[in-house]
Amino acid sequence: MDLLRFATAGSVDDGKSTLIGRLLLDSKSIFEDQLEAVEATSQSKGYDYTDLALLTDGLRSEREQGITIDVAYRYFATPTRKFIIADTPGHVQYTRNMVTGASTADLGLVLVDARQGLTEQSRRHAVILSLLRVPHLVLAVNKMDLVDYDQATYERIRAEFTSFAAKLSIPDLEVIPISALKGDNVVNRSENMAWYQGSSLMHHLETVHVASDRDLVDTRLPVQYVVRPKSDEFHDYRGYAGQVAGGVLKPGDEVVVLPSGMTSTIEAIDLFDREVPEAFPPMSVTVRLTDDVDVSRGDMIARVRNAPRPSQDIDAMVCWMAPTPLRERAKLAIKHTTRTGRALVKNVQYRMDVNTLHRDQEAGELALNEIGRVQLRTTVPLLADTYAQNRTTGSFILIDEATGVTVGAGMILDGS
Incomplete structure (x- = not known):
């Protein structure tokens, strides 16, 4: 069966974990004892509903705070397709976690609260998904039950996001109104939103075409x-x-x-x-x-006639994942596909503000969770393509040689 990897993103409390719980529940992908445990926990907290977010927020600190901190991977299948979900955090300080979860995704699922509309975090996540070249994006307008399933609210958010997405590299965009808590338009079409003529979220996930997204030209x-x-x-x-x-x-x-x-x-x-x-x-x-x-x-x-040109000078967008800033002259280990070597940071050209797309050319360094354009010199030639051409051969990770910890993720722009 075909496999679809998708990553969720959105602001805090937009309902990402609840939506994944709803997908797992309505697709009958959880065991009875898991559901019973979640129902018991929900009752002990005094909720008059089943807190489906507990199916994904597995860390104790996540349950206590009611937010997602780390990337949670979940697996389920329908008769037509297998799925791997990356439930990524919404907090700005966990941008690195979102980059990790979305780096291998075929589809990005951005949630917004229908009451709040687009937020700074919603736009930031759309920008990151665009930078990561995730080929398909779904904007799920969640909590429609709290705005009485109002069509005008949905249309306003859809128009605003479509206008914003036109500035980004997003080849395929779908906007779906849902209620993760009630189940409207998640797996089954909603009777409360008869004005919406599109497919449910699950139907879209089952039918979105991803085979042609892969590079079938460059061997x-x-x-x-x-x-x-x-x-x-x-x-x-x-x-x-x-x-x-x-x-x-x-x-x-x-x-x-x-x-x-x-x-x-x-x-x-x-x-x-x-x-x-x-x-x-x-x-x-x-x-x-x-x-x-x-x-x-x-x-x-x-x-023979279509091979990457080996290069030791790499120009890339880097998401920095370590508390210690990335500075010029830093020496790190680099892993590109199955090839490893060492890299010297020649230059930090600019730091990108992922909210406004502004390029700060005076930055000189990248702090934790920041993204910027960096020039590297490697000890071994990398057999690389640009990230726009091939997401596998166009990406790499940077590793702290002393600790073995991954400290950066890179997307190659050019090599010469």
């Missing part, structure tokens, strides 16, 4: 592992395993191994138990070549 296979079985039956077997990041691989294709530049032809493509006629994103496969060429972890298999 990229970062090598994760060299497979050499130690058995007599497969004594001569030599394969190169990894997850296809772009393009389509087929037996007979002429390929180049980077950074060495050696060329060969694909002999066969293997899954765990069989050969396959082709491989495409996001399949994990083992490729066998007709020639014995030197290939190791961190190398990349690409098409």
Whole structure:
């Protein structure tokens, strides 16, 4: 079955966790004992309703404060599609958590409170989803039950957000009025909003087309592992395993191994138990070549006439995730696909205000949760594309060498 990854975003108390709880409940994806525990907790707090947010806000501090702090991943499936949900925080101080949750998302789900309309945080989350090149965005106008399901309120918010989104890179936008608490337009169409002619949220999630969002033109296979079985039956077997990041691989294709530049032809493509006629994103496969060429972890298999150019000078947008600011001349470890090395911060060009899109060129550094344009020099050439071209080969993480902690996430703009 097809898989859809989506991330929720929005201001505090807009109902993100409640909406996910409603999706899990109405799609029958939770166990009876889980529901009974949530109902008992809700009653003990004196609520006259079931607090569905308790299904996702698992940390004790989250339950005590009534807010989401860390990214919570939930999995469920319907007869037509599998889903992975990243429930991300709304607080500005947890921007790094939202970037983490949305970095692999096919769709971003931004919630707004129908009573409040668009807020600064709503706009900030839309900007971040745009920067991360999340191809599909849904604006869910929540808590419609608290404005008596008023169409004029929905239309006003829809028009305001559509106007704002026109300034961003959002190729697909859908606006859906819902009530996560009551269940209106979440899984089933709402009788209270007969004026709304669109689909329910679940129907949209089940039918949104994501296969064409992947790069099927530029062939990229970062090598994760060299497979050499130690058995007599497969004594001569030599394969190169990894997850296809772009393009389509087929037996007979002429390929180049980077950074060495050696060329060969694909002999066969293997899954765990069989050969396959082709491989495409996001399949994990083992490729066998007709020639014995030197290939190791961190190398990349690409098409001869369509290969990334190795580069050690990287221009990227970086989201900084550490309490200590990112400053020029800082030295960090860098991980790009399966390749690792070290990086020197040459220049912090500007810091971006994600609320106004203003570029502060006098900043000189990036503090915790800030996003800015940074120039890096790496010790090893990166086999990279721009992030706009390929979200896998166009992204990287920065790591503190002393602690091993991930301190930055980058989106490559250019390399030369």
